[in-house]
Amino acid sequence: MPRSNCSPWWRAARGKVVGRGLVALALVVAGCLPPRDTRLEVEEGVRLGMLLRDFGGIMDSQGDSVCWADVSLSRVRTVTVGYSNGEGAGDAVDVVFDGVPVGRVTLEHCGVGGPWSGVCGTSSASITPNAATADLCLRGVGPGWIGALDYLHLGSARTPPAPSASPSPSPSPSPSPSPTPSPPPGCTTHVDCDDGNACNGSEICANGICGAGTPPNCADGDDCTLDGCDPTQGCVFTPASCNGGGTCSSDAQCTDGNPCTRDLCETGACVHPADVFCDTVVPLYDETTPLEPPLVEDTPTARITRWADRARDRHARETQFQAYEHYLGRYWEHRSAAVEIIDRIAKGGTDITFNVTTQWKLADGAADLRLFYLGESGVAQYMDNRSMTPIDDLHYTHSVSYNPMEGRPLQVGDAIEFELSQFLDAPPAGRANYYGTAMLYVVGEGLVPWEGTGERRASQPIAPREFLGGKTTVHRNESDEADNLFLQMTQNIASHNAQRFLRGRRVQHTNFGDGSHDEASDNPVWDKQRDKVGPLYTEETCTVCHVRNGRALPPEVGEPLVGFTVRVGDAWGNPDPWLGEILQPHREDGSGEGAVRLAGWIEESGLRRPQFAFDAMLPAQASVRIAPPLVGLGLLEAIPEAAVAARADPADLDEDGISGRMHVVEDPETGLPRLGRFGWKAGRATLRQQAAAAFRGDMGVTSSIFPTPDCGPVQQDCGSGGIEVADTDLDDLAAYLALLGMQARRGAEGPEVVRGEEIFTSAGCASCHAPAFETTPFHPMAELAGQTIRPYTDLLLHDMGPGLADELPEGDASGAEWRTPPLWSIGLTEGVRGGEAYLHDGRARTLREAILWHDGEGRRSREAFEALSGEDQAALLAFLGSL
Numbered sequence: 090m091p092r093s094n095c096s097p098w099w100r101a102a103r104g105k106v107v108g109r110g111l112v113a114l115a116l117v118v119a120g121c122l123p124p125r126d127t128r129l130e131v132e133e134g135v136r137l138g139m140l141l142r143d144f145g146g147i148m149d150s151q152g153d154s155v156c157w158a159d160v161s162l163s164r165v166r167t168v169t170v171g172y173s174n175g176e177g178a179g180d181a182v183d184v185v186f187d188g189v190p191v192g193r194v195t196l197e198h199c200g201v202g203g204p205w206s207g208v209c210g211t212s213s214a215s216i217t218p219n220a221a222t223a224d225l226c227l228r229g230v231g232p233g234w235i236g237a238l239d240y241l242h243l244g245s246a247r248t249p250p251a252p253s254a255s256p257s258p259s260p261s262p263s264p265s266p267s268p269t270p271s272p273p274p275g276c277t278t279h280v281d282c283d284d285g286n287a288c289n290g291s292e293i294c295a296n297g298i299c300g301a302g303t304p305p306n307c308a309d310g311d312d313c314t315l316d317g318c319d320p321t322q323g324c325v326f327t328p329a330s331c332n333g334g335g336t337c338s339s340d341a342q343c344t345d346g347n348p349c350t351r352d353l354c355e356t357g358a359c360v361h362p363a364d365v366f367c368d369t370v371v372p373l374y375d376e377t378t379p380l381e382p383p384l385v386e387d388t389p390t391a392r393i394t395r396w397a398d399r400a401r402d403r404h405a406r407e408t409q410f411q412a413y414e415h416y417l418g419r420y421w422e423h424r425s426a427a428v429e430i431i432d433r434i435a436k437g438g439t440d441i442t443f444n445v446t447t448q449w450k451l452a453d454g455a456a457d458l459r460l461f462y463l464g465e466s467g468v469a470q471y472m473d474n475r476s477m478t479p480i481d482d483l484h485y486t487h488s489v490s491y492n493p494m495e496g497r498p499l500q501v502g503d504a505i506e507f508e509l510s511q512f513l514d515a516p517p518a519g520r521a522n523y524y525g526t527a528m529l530y531v532v533g534e535g536l537v538p539w540e541g542t543g544e545r546r547a548s549q550p551i552a553p554r555e556f557l558g559g560k561t562t563v564h565r566n567e568s569d570e571a572d573n574l575f576l577q578m579t580q581n582i583a584s585h586n587a588q589r590f591l592r593g594r595r596v597q598h599t600n601f602g603d604g605s606h607d608e609a610s611d612n613p614v615w616d617k618q619r620d621k622v623g624p625l626y627t628e629e630t631c632t633v634c635h636v637r638n639g640r641a642l643p644p645e646v647g648e649p650l651v652g653f654t655v656r657v658g659d660a661w662g663n664p665d666p667w668l669g670e671i672l673q674p675h676r677e678d679g680s681g682e683g684a685v686r687l688a689g690w691i692e693e694s695g696l697r698r699p700q701f702a703f704d705a706m707l708p709a710q711a712s713v714r715i716a717p718p719l720v721g722l723g724l725l726e727a728i729p730e731a732a733v734a735a736r737a738d739p740a741d742l743d744e745d746g747i748s749g750r751m752h753v754v755e756d757p758e759t760g761l762p763r764l765g766r767f768g769w770k771a772g773r774a775t776l777r778q779q780a781a782a783a784f785r786g787d788m789g790v791t792s793s794i795f796p797t798p799d800c801g802p803v804q805q806d807c808g809s810g811g812i813e814v815a816d817t818d819l820d821d822l823a824a825y826l827a828l829l830g831m832q833a834r835r836g837a838e839g840p841e842v843v844r845g846e847e848i849f850t851s852a853g854c855a856s857c858h859a860p861a862f863e864t865t866p867f868h869p870m871a872e873l874a875g876q877t878i879r880p881y882t883d884l885l886l887h888d889m890g891p892g893l894a895d896e897l898p899e900g901d902a903s904g905a906e907w908r909t910p911p912l913w914s915i916g917l918t919e920g921v922r923g924g925e926a927y928l929h930d931g932r933a934r935t936l937r938e939a940i941l942w943h944d945g946e947g948r949r950s951r952e953a954f955e956a957l958s959g960e961d962q963a964a965l966l967a968f969l970g971s972l
Contacts, residue, residue: 187223397587400523406468414573418609423449427584501533558831559876571920593825626789662898671786723827727864749885845968881912890944
């Protein structure tokens with residue numbers, strides 16, 4: 090008798106239940122039978138549990154259900170159903186949460202005279218906690234009639250209130266009982282003698298005279314609890330700070346207040362592995378986010394593209410100089426230009442106008458704009474090379490309507506390569522003459538990344554499927570500068586963002602000790618940033634770790650780590666009392682917290698793992714992490730949270746062995762729950778916060794986000810705090826990181842690479858290294874919004890097995906959990922850094938070794954790789970090299 094349509098009068102009003110030590114739980118009864126005497130009450134004697142009594146009704150086991158709305162199962166581990174008059178073996182009730190069965194309660198036949206005559210049986214089932222809020226239903230399953238369901242109990246382990254930051258000293262194991270009131274003069278039952286004080290025992294009535302009871306022994310022998318007695322409750326065992334140390338004996342002593350973790354006591358220590366998918370993250374960007382102006386504007390008469398350029402040393406194709414992709418001295422001063430391309434041909438007109446705005450006046454007669462690359466007499470030869478018409482000292486214009494390559498008027502689909510030259514008119518400092526970026530504009534379409542072809546290296550558009558970074562993808566390098574490929578501005582950088590990018594790059598390359606710049610000798614000292622590093626720090630400049638924005642490399646055995654962050658703490662992930670969160674080996678006026686050295690490698694079966702030696706204090710736990718590459722970070726920030734959530738499967742419901750989950754972190758600026766995206770364990774939500782955390786932990790420089798230094802609770806002399814790096818400089822650095830350009834794939838159409846891509850998918854690699862996403866349309870930077878990108882990551886945490894595990898949790902990420910690292914541009918690693926090192930501590934010397942280290946959720950893919958023929962393994966590696 091399915092009853093899928095419910096009359097409104099069968100729905101009870103929303104109500105709240107508050108019990109001793111319980112958080113209110115709001116429920117709506119939404120059953121499809123009129124409930125009998127529906128009410129909610131707390132089951133006595135259960136620390137955390139909600140008892141829903143007497144909602145019973147006749148339930149057809151073939152699909153009838155009773156439901157409650159807005160239920161959270163964040164700490165629920167057992168479901169118990171009380172029932173009467175079940176009709177035999179095979180009857181059961183499914184527990185359904187948010188439309189998904191999460192447990193089944195089997196009902197045995199029993200009867201006590203009728204369906205409403207009381208409970209004759211109880212059955213329980215275990216379920217996985219879930220912090221989401223959704224409908225909770227019981228749905229009949231089986232051949233017979235279930236009869237009356239009399240109550241539902243949602244149960245959990247004892248979960249008292251969270252401990253305070255500084256718990257009071259533990260009271261005496263056997264607290265003195267409160268004074269006993271005088272008993273009544275006479276009694277007939279024990280109840281007559283009850284004085285209402287549970288701490289002096291239960292009074293008894295004997296021969297009409299009340300006698301005192303025996304006080305309870307409230308000592309539980311647990312160092313992690315404060316033992317006491319409440320007159321109304323009896324013995325009370327309040328958790329102390331087992332999360333901060335001590336030996337726990339039950340899960341209840343390990344509550345961390347995070348609904349997205351399980352609170353467990355394992356071998357006497359609190360651990361907090363992820364248990365449920367927490368879908369309460371607040372998106373970074375939505376419909377209310379203010380947006381920067383669009384890059385492309387369509388009007389009735391023209392398609393208008395706005396873009397920016399930076400000055401360069403030489404021309405794009407001059408391999409003999411290798412001086413095109415690098416940065417000149419004083420690159421942030423007067424050496425960018427904004428370009429507006431008004432394409433009237435796209436709307437039926439006859440010409441295209443280039444409007445240029447510079448930061449400094451160009452020399453008279455030398456405001457050159459080269460159009461239509463020819464390259465017959467040299468790699469800098471263009472067919473149309475004229476000076477633009479000056480409007481004033483900073484504004485120039487030039488129009489073109491003829492295609493000299495084809496000997497006809499321009500038309501939609503024509504490709505125009507152009508290069509702007511900035512020959513400055515006596516700038517206040519630095520050189521005056523510069524070339525610009527070689528760009529390719531397709532009439533009616535816009536700017537596209539290009540590659541050189543043939544003997545002349547003539548430009549042609551790169552196929553869109555090779556755009557790893559969407560429209561941020563830059564043109565291929567033609568100047569033989571493999572080491573500079575991660576330094577470029579996005580292909581589509583907005584006019585108003587070029588100077589932000591260049592200023593942010595200056596922040597990255599500045600020494601916060603002496604204010605010097607780490608590149609060209611004519612770059613001036615930045616006095617504003619002097620004397621900010623420390624007092625404790627790892628390095629004085631960002632680029633010591635992030636060399637040319639590539640991944641770091643391990644040192645020689647016996648040498649200290651450079652380009653690594655060493656996180657330290659106790660076994661529960663709390664900051665080390667003497668060291669803080671990050672080990673900082675240097676101090677301005679003496680020795681720091683001690684260096685970490687590569688002591689050696691342990692080799693086994695062709696794989697190696699590092700051993701580290703600490704020069705000074707040995708922390709309880711440490712996690713050594715190598716600096717990752719920095720390209721593509723802005724695009725990762727632009728991936729919608731919903732797209733990441735769609736790939737999460739914390740309970741492995743599809744049984745593919747992969748149970749990735751989102752790392753939910755607290756936003757340090759707003760307190761809101763966010764999706765963690767950055768860092769080896771996805772510990773930071775935004776680029777700005779990641780940069781601020783690096784300033785604090787790696788350089789000892791505080792900010793408005795993290796105004797206090799990295800200091801352990803008993804540590805001294807680690808700084809007084811305040812705001813050292815200005816918000817404007819932090820914002821510029823975040824903009825620089827967000828707008829680094831992505832290189833295109835290489836050789837994507839080769840047969841071996843195509844075969845390798847097929848194997849990558851069939852081996853299950855794409856289950857974690859997700860090939861593609863669409864970025865949110867609400868990202869404030871137009872360069873990053875609405876892009877099809879191919880990062881090969883799902884941004885989720887995955888348990889990678891004991892071989893890759895360290896012992897230091899981060900947030901609710903366990904030691905074995907790591908965020909899936911992006912694979913885009915991984916094939917450029919050796920060219921950028923002159924060597925290879927993969928995985929979180931740089932142990933893998935090759936991509937093959939990185940694959941062979943996969944275990945846990947990556948085990949099936951590793952085994953699939955091991956089962957491949959040598960030819961197919963080579964194809965898979967060739968595919969990775971093309972990224």
